[in-house]
Amino acid sequence: MTPAALGLAMGQHAKTGPSTAAAPLTPADMERIGTVDDRYQSYNIEMIEVTGGEFWAPYGPEGAVATNSALLQYRPPLDLANRRLRTLAAALGPAYVRVSGTWANNTYFPDADETATEPPAGFTGVLTRRQWQGVVDFAHAVDAEIVTSFAIGPGTRDEVGAWTPDQALSRVAYTRELGGSIAAAEFMNEPNAAAMGGAPPGYSAAAFGADFRRFREFAARVLPDMVVLGPGSVGETAGVSIHAAGVEGFIPTRHLLAASRPATVDAFSYHHYGALSLRCAALAESAAGGEDTGAQALSTTSPDDALSEQWLRRTDETLAFYRPLRDEFAPSAPFWNTETAEAACGGNPWAATFLDTFRYLDQLGRLAKQEVRVVAHNTLAASDYGLLDETTLLPRPNYWGALLWRKLMGTTVLESGVPQPGRHVYAHNLRGTPGGVAVLVINTDMDSSLTLSIPTAGERYTLSSDRPRSTSVRLNGTELALDVAGALPELHGVPTPAGDVDFASATITFLALPEAANQACR
Structure with a gap:
């Protein structure tokens, strides 16, 4: 040499x-200053990837986004039996695979004797039994345990608008029939953004509290060994809260937790994105009415800042926001970061480059020191923030960083x-x-x-x-x-x-x- x-x-x-x-x-x-789960480094496969549907559209030439109406693009269901996908996912195991996301809030799961091709009233998508079998088979093949959330939209409600567990029970029963299990679950995806997530009109903290108590009772009765996660909020940090910025429809996490009492969680989950991607930045500016608000501040990011301390410490700022809430409402619960990536809305064009590997690994290092037991990256293989290219399923730089973490970094934090x-x-x-x-x-x-x-x-x-x-x-x-x-x-x-x-x-x-x-x- x-x-x-x-x-x-x-x-x-x-x-x-x-x-x-x-x-x-x-x-x-x-x-020794702490420990993490052996499945600490985990990943998301969005529900919409499993069912097929509209997800974040690819950027145009040089990262251009044509119009806000072109933010989404249809994609067929992900082939969870793909050999390359399974090989590369297995190399990251053991892990948790979280199948959730905004679309999961209104996805219908049919009974055994149903052939549902179109969602019934009150739902916007269909998760077929064959597709869910693919998730269970994938989890078995790659040494992953399933984390999920359940449908909560209008189609799950009784005559007085109360959430019913029928849909959840059906999926749980089928999972067991397949020899699988659900290791952990959030009641719903991002309840503080319920209006955006397809909750019934006028959904409030009080409604969530009543729903969560029903969910907690359901879990205790049907899934006593499952880790109940929550609340799974997004868009709040120590420096800026989307709710405080005046964005319509957001419910402060404090209100959600207070309304849920006396029910509480086994692990305190939250989502973190340091910024909105270029796809959604214009939407945030529009929602802010052109004013210099927290919503705009949250959307600001640049590749020139990707190695700065100001950028990297945003992961600390989000956790700092949720820590006093955890201490007050669930003081014995560890943290789970169940959804995170470079930027929300599919990531920026540079999320697929080596530049983002600094954030990816720095975030794992930071959070392990701060009582966070699990970090689930969004996603395994979809959009710009995927660990794998969504078309070729070839590893991106973040995947190689993930592989080295899995090879070398144990569960004792020093x-x-x-x-x-x-x-x-x-x-x-x-x-x-x-x-x-x-x-x-x-x-x-x-x-x-x-x-x-x-x-x-x-x-x-x-x-x-x-x-x-x-x-x-x-x-x-x-x-x-x-x-x-x-x-x-x-x-x-x-x-x-x-x-x-x-x-x-x-x-x-x-x-x-x-x-x-x-x-x-x-």
């Missing part, structure tokens, strides 16, 4: 400037001892190696390298790209791709001796330190 090739393999490139003074890593002494901001260094136990430590080093600086002093030898796995907005990514200098047979490559680390180690600008590195001798990782 030539000196130039060796430098590339170690994540070095021409833009790397002088590094700052070496910060010490002491893996043996890193304290304090790395390297302070932020400016340095994004996270540590977990090294998966499958008692006493070993895995360290994730994300250098978001475009001009300077970062140096850490490491007391023990190990292996490094450095992700880099010629251009941050490229859809290709290299591991230790070798471009990552499936082989001609469609198989995943072996992910090998580069031996790294003890001492000062440089991490080049705009790179992401996992360090495997099997000889760390950390007692918390035994």
Whole structure:
């Protein structure tokens, strides 16, 4: 290997400037600060992908969105038996697969003797029994447990407008008939955006509270082992709330939780998007009436900001909004982030590039330190934010980052001892190696390298790209791709001796330190 090739393999490139003074890593002494679910890194398959229907339309040339009326485009049902899809999903297992989304709120599930091709009154879509069987079979094949939500629209109501569990019971019974199970569920998708989500006209916090108490009783009776998630709200942060911005129809999460008492959740779920995508930014501006409101602020994002601390900390700001609500209404419940991605409404064009892998992995690192037990990325294989390209099902850069996380980062969360901001260094136990430590080093600086002093030898796995907005990514200098047979490559680390180690600008590195001798990782 030539000196130039060796430098590339170690994540070095021409833009790397002088590094700052070496910060010490002491893996043996890193304290345990929490744990995450073994299925911590999970993903969504939207209900509309399973049934087929209108989802976010592809961008035009250079990311253009023609008109607001062209935001959605029909797509056929996702082939959950596809060999490549199953192979790549299985490599991320064990995981949770969440089948939900806005469309799930009004999707009809037929009885065994029905042949429903059109939704009955009060519903907008149909989930066939064969399609749900595909979900159960997929989950079995890829070591995933099912997370979902249930229909709550006008078609599920009795004569006085109360929610009835008939639809939920039918799907639960069929799941069991197939030998499957539902590990966790939210009552409905994004209840604070109920008006947008197809709830009955005039749906209120009081209506949700009554519905949720019925759902909680149903779950206790029919699904006693299922984790009841909620509320599953979206669009609220410590800095700005869509409701406070005056967007019509939004219900504050506090009102939802207060109205639900005395019923509560087993895990406090929420959704996080740092911004709206270009598809929906114009809609937010229109809803705000041209005024400088929180709705517009939430829609602001740019690829130029994608490595900034201001952008990356938005995940903290959302969690900070929900933490006092969790502490007040469900103090013993862990957090689940059941839907997240670069931006809502399908993601921006750069969500499919290496630029977003910094956010993807930084978010996993941040949330693991803050009582978040599960993070479900939206989506596995749909729109620009999918881990896989929706047409070819080939891995995007975020998928390769996800694969390395799954390979190396265990469930014991450690304090790395390297302070932020400016340095994004996270540590977990090294998966499958008692006493070993895995360290994730994300250098978001475009001009300077970062140096850490490491007391023990190990292996490094450095992700880099010629251009941050490229859809290709290299591991230790070798471009990552499936082989001609469609198989995943072996992910090998580069031996790294003890001492000062440089991490080049705009790179992401996992360090495997099997000889760390950390007692918390035994």
